[in-house]
Every structure is written in C-alpha cells, then in structure tokens.
Amino acid sequence: MASYKLDQSVKYAKSHEWARVDGDIVVVGVSDYAQDALSDVVYVDLPEVGDAVTAGKQASTVESVKAAEDVLAPISGEVIEVNSALEDTPEIINERPYDAWFFKVKPSNLAADLAALMAPAEYDKFVEELE
C-alpha cells in the first residue's frame, strides 16, 4: 500500500470521508487513502441542493474503475452546494482529494457529529490497523 496524505484541517469518518468546518458550513470529501483504494475515479453521483443528509448514511456515490462505493455524510444537515466540477472531471478526486469536495452541508447537529469523527492522527492509526 502506497503512503497516503493526511489533511490537518479536516476530521475523518471511519468510512473515509473528510469533513472541514468552514465558518458555519461543513465541506465534505473523501480521504487520500480512500481515493487510492478506489483507484481511478470515473463518475460521481452527487446529492441535490436542498437534500437532507444524515451522518453515517449514504449521501453520494463515487464510481471508480473498480467499483461503485457509497459516500456517507459525516455530518447531518442540509446540502447547500454541490461540486458540479466533479461531474466532468472526477479525476481531480484522485489528484487532489482534499480540494475535490463533494458537497457542502449546513449542519443541524454539528458538535455531536464532529465529536464522532477522528482527528488526523487518530485516523492515521485507524487506517494503519486496516492494513
């Protein structure tokens, strides 16, 4: 397994999504470890603006040359924006996983949802144990 990058500005879910708090919204994407495990991404099925998403439940789908994988919402709330650039250039998920955000959420239960996520060092250990 190749080494993977961690982003110190995000928190991680066990299902390999990241959540970055930006003011009063939360930006969501998938980790470098996840994109590497997926191999080349070819398609992303994004939620719709206005959708209610629930922490730990499917919010989006990412499809790679290998398989289709669910992307779970790390934070509950309402989708206020989606990254439509991923529709035409999904490969940026492989190239820059911490810039290639999927959607932004207006959180409804931020403190509790964040507490359930892992800090980068903790996620690093979690992934190490998966290997």
Added chain:
Amino acid sequence: MLQRTPLYETHVAMGGRMVEFAGYELPVQYPSGPTVEHHAVRTAAGLFDIDHMGQFELAGPDADACLQALQVWDIRQMQLGDAHYSVLCYDDGTVVDDIFLYKLSGRWLVIVNASNRAKDWAWIEHHLHGYDVALIDRSDDLAMLALQGPKAEQILQKLTSYPLHTVATRTAIETEIGGQHVLAGRTGYTGEDGFELYVPAEGVVEFWNLLLATGKDDGLLACGLAARDSLRFEACMPLYGHELSPTINPLEARLGWTMSWDKPFIGRETLLKVKLEKPARVLVGLEMVEKAVPREHYDVAVNGQVVGHVTSGMKSPTLDKFLAMAYVPADYSALGTKLDIIVRGQPKQAVVVKRPFYKPKYK
C-alpha cells in the same frame, strides 16, 4: 494457495497492486494507474505479464486431424507460422473456452485462459483417444508477455535483427530477441498492433526489465489487469466468464466468423441448428444515454421487465463514454434500440450501438 508468475517479485518491487485473478496473484495496476496505462497502449506501448494463460503443445502424426476435430476453425487454411483465434465447444454448442492457435514447426501451440487451464487440459485429453498425438503442458517452462501499442514494433526492433515489419498480423516467428530464443506472435488482446512473446521462464525477469528499459523513451509502460480489461472491452473482445461461458454458445456471442461449417467439430450439429433458427439472444454493445456506470451483472430492462444482463461495462477511457456489453433477446438487438440498464436500483437509458466500440488498429 494462489499461484505466482516468475515476475511476481518484479511486480511487487515496481509497486504493482497485486490481486487474485484466475488463481494467480497478478498486478491489477502499477502506480501510474489503469487510465494512464490504458492510454499508453493506445498512443505508445504497454507491457503485460500474461503468463497466467495456459500454453499447451500438441504434436505427433495425428496432431492436425485431432486439432481439426476439437475446435471450430478450419486449420487446413493455416500455413506454418500462422496464428488464429478459435473456440472449443461442448456437444450442446456452449463454450468450453476461447483459444488461440499457433501452427509451428512440427507442433501446434494452443493458448487457453488461465481460469480454464485445468478444465481445458482434461477436456482435450479426453478427446485425444484414438489419435497418435502427444499433449504437453508448456505453461510452466514458457513465460508469456504481451507488448502492445503503435510503438510495439519499433521498441522490439531495437532488440532483434529480424525485420519485424515483415511479420504480418496473426503470424508468428521464432527468433533471437534480447539475447533469448523467443516466439513472437503478431497478435494481442487490446485492439492495437503488438506482439505476444513466449520466453523461456528462467529468462523472463531479465527480458521484462530489458523491454521496459528499451521502450522507456518511447513511452512504454508496464500495464496491469485493469488496463488489459478496458482495452479488450473497447475492442469488444470477449472475456471468458463474462461474454463466454458453458451456458453461452458462440453464435450468441457473435463469434460465428470463427466457425468453419464445412468440416466436423464438436458441437457442430447443435450449432448448425441454432444458426438456421437464429439465436434467441445475442450479445450487443450499449451506450448510456443517461450518465451512469454500467457494470457486470446489472439487469437490462424494457418497460420495467428484465430482459437481459450486462456482461462487461465501464467508462471507456479512449472514447470517454459509458459503455456496456450485454445479452438481450434478439428482438431488442437492432442498432438504435432503447433499453434501460438498472444502475443501483435506478433504470438508466441506454441505446444499442455498433460493436466494436473501438476499431482495432492492426498492421
């Protein structure tokens, strides 16, 4: 216990991501990734370890007669050095395996799929009865590589004095390449020009490294199973276990062109009937009208009724389209027919398009 090819350590050292395939541990990709590897083969060249495939030799006074009866292609058309694709059928016309034949000096070389190696061996051996022939498994002492792409010839030419431009598509030569005695067949499984190379197993690591070093400036990349699959898929070449199986006959798979009806072969009587009555279901090419990734086993539906299933599907790297191969009733096989593919529970519209998706570029 999974088997390994002699290149296993080399793949690992190169960062190959090793997966199980047909009982072998093989690289599905290298760090460059399947998409980059795919484009390398279409635009420059790629090198594949395909030593998992089985290599059987058939020799002896009755070898021609025996092989002629075993498989569908009329080998009387083949000259020394010719190579050809063929199919082994059961009595009921379904497919034992799809194979590749080489007519060599004093012997035939039969290349079979890794997943079917034991089954094919037993099946062929069973049908040798009454013939004065010897069947020899060369799979362990011969290693098999594929050098594919528009720059394959110029790369290989740097390692041999044999004039490779004189080697026609679907013919083979035995010559010195890179200091080794190599059988080189101008063929492949990618839809590009190229060679399949049979090298003594003990020399294959050195040969692999030599090829990669020689082709480096021409853009040659080592390629894994994922690129091999996407390349053969675009060229609509069948993969056993997907487009071919013991429940599918070659006419359904649109391989009627391989069948020589004016000679006996196993399965001929049944298949002749199928040919006259036309197969009830056939393999079609589908292009997604609605964006979605079609994948193997997904249902194909018409007005909510399941009528068939996808055998292979993906986003085509070369054509940048979402494409699939699927078996559907003959009534739904005309070009332009609209069908739905059920993608994760949702019907997504697709249309029957011409096969192959990518027209092979042979010399």
